[in-house]
Amino acid sequence: MSEAAPARRRVVVALGGNAAYPPTIKGTAEEQLALMRQVCAHLVDIIRAGWQLTLTHGNGPVVGNILHRMARTADELPPMPMDVCVAHSQGGMGYMLQQSFANVLQDGGLDMVVSCVVTEVEVDAADPAFGQPTKPVGRFLSQAQAEQAAAATGWQFAEDSGRGWRRVVPSPKPRRILDLKTIDALLDVGVIPISCGGGGVPVVRGSDGRWSGVAAVIDKDLSSALLAAHLHADALILLTGVERVALDFNRPTQRWLDHMSLAQAREYAAQGQFPVGSMGPKIDAAISFLQESPEANPNGRVIITSLEKAYEALLGRAGTHITLAAL
Numbered sequence: 392m393s394e395a396a397p398a399r400r401r402v403v404v405a406l407g408g409n410a411a412y413p414p415t416i417k418g419t420a421e422e423q424l425a426l427m428r429q430v431c432a433h434l435v436d437i438i439r440a441g442w443q444l445t446l447t448h449g450n451g452p453v454v455g456n457i458l459h460r461m462a463r464t465a466d467e468l469p470p471m472p473m474d475v476c477v478a479h480s481q482g483g484m485g486y487m488l489q490q491s492f493a494n495v496l497q498d499g500g501l502d503m504v505v506s507c508v509v510t511e512v513e514v515d516a517a518d519p520a521f522g523q524p525t526k527p528v529g530r531f532l533s534q535a536q537a538e539q540a541a542a543a544t545g546w547q548f549a550e551d552s553g554r555g556w557r558r559v560v561p562s563p564k565p566r567r568i569l570d571l572k573t574i575d576a577l578l579d580v581g582v583i584p585i586s587c588g589g590g591g592v593p594v595v596r597g598s599d600g601r602w603s604g605v606a607a608v609i610d611k612d613l614s615s616a617l618l619a620a621h622l623h624a625d626a627l628i629l630l631t632g633v634e635r636v637a638l639d640f641n642r643p644t645q646r647w648l649d650h651m652s653l654a655q656a657r658e659y660a661a662q663g664q665f666p667v668g669s670m671g672p673k674i675d676a677a678i679s680f681l682q683e684s685p686e687a688n689p690n691g692r693v694i695i696t697s698l699e700k701a702y703e704a705l706l707g708r709a710g711t712h713i714t715l716a717a718l
Contacts, residue, residue, distance in 0.1 A: 401443045401578065401624040402705065405615035405676075406430060407631065408449030408589070410698060411484065414531055414554075418456065420487070427491035434492070435499045436702040443578045447618065448488065449611045450480040450589030455529020455558060462544050473560065474592050474604025481509050481588035488585050505583045511569040512591030512614055514605065518563035525667075526562035526608045531555030552668040561607040563593060565614045569602075571621055578622070590614040612676035619691075620683030627680050628694045628701055628710075629673045636674075636695050636711040638664055652717040653681045670695075677713045689715060 410430055416422045437444055457479055461470035471479070485507030492505045524547050532540065537548035537556035549559045568574075568591065577584040590609030594602045612629055619627040635647045638659065651659070656678055665671040677693035684691045696710030704710030 399443060400441070401445070401622055402437065402626040402628060403445045403447060403615055403619040403622065403624045404434065404628045404701065405612055405630060406446060406448040408451040408453065410630065411448070411488070412452040414452070424487055424491060427488050428495055430698060431488070431492040431495040433698050433701055435495060435501070437705060438496065438501060438503065438583070439499070444583055445574060445578065445618065445622065446488065446492070446583065446585045447587040447611055447615045448484060448585070448589070450477065450484060451528045451608070452530065453484055454480040454589055454608060459529055472604060473606040473608070474594070477589050477608060478509055478592045481592065482507070485509070485585045485588050492583065503581065503583060505585065506577055508570050508573055508577070508584055508586040510586045510588065510591045511594045511602070512565045512587065512609055513567040513569060514563035514593045514595060514607065514609065515566060516595040516605065520563040521561045521607065524559040524561050526560050526610065527551045527557035528560055528608055529558045531557055562610055563607050565591065565609050565617050568614070568618055568621065569594070571618070574618070575622060587611065587614045587618055610672055612672050613679060616676040616680035617683065620680050623684070624691065626692050626694060626705060628696065628704065629676060630698050630701065631670070631673060631695060632697065634697050634700050634709055636670055640669070648711045650718050651711065651713045653678065653713065653715050655717070656713055681713065681715050
């Protein structure tokens with residue numbers, strides 16, 4: 392029996408920033424391209440099975456490095472604002488993913504166009520996140536290095552899940568994806584869009600109706616959820632470092648989950664099962680997608696899994712599946 396998906400079945404795959412820029416590399420373009428080729432190779436089977444795929448990606452390490460370079464050269468060149476730096480990371484990472492994916496598809500006998508869309512995402516200028524920076528960007532530092540950098544730049548730093556100290560910036564919630572029609576149109580003509588890189592460039596609309604960028608980085612999983620809901624996607628795959636979500640993670644009572652309903656996801660989150668520095672943002676994104684899409688797509692599902700298991704998870708053989716109702 393063929394495993395090909397029905398026509399126009401759509402999936403949004405959200406790739407973490409560390410997948411293409413882990414802390415173990417120096418950060419050369421050659422290293423990033425090699426990693427991106429490996430990433431894209433895991434997605435070919437999804438395309439071959441007939442799914443319309445949209446790829447999103449994080450940018451935390453990359454945009455942090457861009458901001459760091461700006462700070463180091465501020466005496467010689469005027470630094471660009473944060474929204475422009477987010478756009479720089481979208482364009483650079485999008486270009487490398489676009490090229491890598493197209494080459495991998497060609498090697499697999501699939502002649503398809505991949506296109507990067509530098510995506511603007513509307514946020515609320517009054518979002519309380521602007522007064523409470525929480526989004527980590529850039530490299531990991533020791534506490535002493537972070538304190539020295541804070542004194543030199545005025546940036547805020549926070550300890551990140553026991554791995555070191557990183558700069559934190561505001562992370563407002565996404566409200567609307569301004570380039571949705573472009574992404575939708577690309578899918579309709581068989582193009583694979585890469586969009587919402589780094590959560591999208593955060594913009595606000597003034598009282599005069601004009602758009603302007605703001606200093607923030609949007610959570611890419613929340614933007615991916617919003618994108619998936621408004622594309623009427625059948626599935627949203629949130630890639631992470633483990634195959635499935637667990638309750639009581641890293642405790643003697645740990646147990647892996649194959650499925651959660653929306654109500655169960657909310658209940659477990661309220662119990663504190665999914666910390667902010669771990670699985671929390673992905674569960675928040677899953678809840679957001681399912682809340683946004685019940686009328687347009689009541690059968691939509693969120694899958695949280697590893698990159699290596701993405702295709703198997705789409706077939707129902709791996710990952711944690713989160714749906715509106717209990718199975």
